[in-house]
Amino acid sequence: MSKRSVATPREAIGTGGDDSMREPDFLQGFERRRREASAAANAEDAELWRWFSAHVEDRRIRWLHTDNKWLVTVNHKHVATDETFDEAIRAAQYKST
Template sequence: MQRIRLDAAAAANAEDAEVWRWFSGLLEERRVRWRYMFSRWVVNVDRVHVATEQNFYDAIRMAKEAATRRGLGLSTIGCSRIR
């Protein structure tokens, strides 16, 4: 039972770290926006609304899921861009 708990905690930590790496990359590129409006956190990625939740943590997690499904928020750090 202890091993199951440790494995679950490790998986949750890995998922949490992945969400915040995604968020920090978009933040650095100025591609994520959020605001607190009417008791909800509203999150946009690449100027597209992707999540509205009661707390910031859930809003960012849901934003990552929705943005990933829609192909938004893909990192461009380290990629050459043709201008």
Template sequence: MDAMQRVRVNAAAAVNAEDASVWRWFSALLEERRIRWRYMFDSWVVNVDRTRVATEPTFYDAIRAAKDEADRRGLGRSAERSRTHRMRSGASELEQQAQNEFHPY
């Protein structure tokens, strides 16, 4: 394999890894019902946690842009990451205990 082929293979692997990351993020938010999208006036509009984060002409571009913007704004974190962030940001010990409490029903 020559140098150019190696560069192409490495670039393809990087794009595939990034793409997989976007769709894992999307799937997690979809499961948690925290992402919404609609087609409006020839554009896809994406909201994360009830905040508009992207408007793009294709669904694929809108989801990728939404992830970038949500990450920049700190939106769309998974429940575990959000809980950890709240604990580090000074949430009271009582709030933390209530969040971790086990409910058998």
């Protein structure tokens, strides 16, 4: 008597194995671009907050929240106003470098 293997339903319709768990190519490309964008954003944020920390340490930056806006001064010069602290600091870095 010979032993006969029984295929699982996935194997029977050709969707089994390691290849079935792979994402479609367009999703792999999307995921790769998402990871690259995330890494770039993290690097940009790290650079911004290093700049900010250095300016705080040197007492070269000041900020004030008034009338629902953040005003940022660098080296005694007003350089940015925005509704969010994050955007005000980003604008200050851009305008002062």
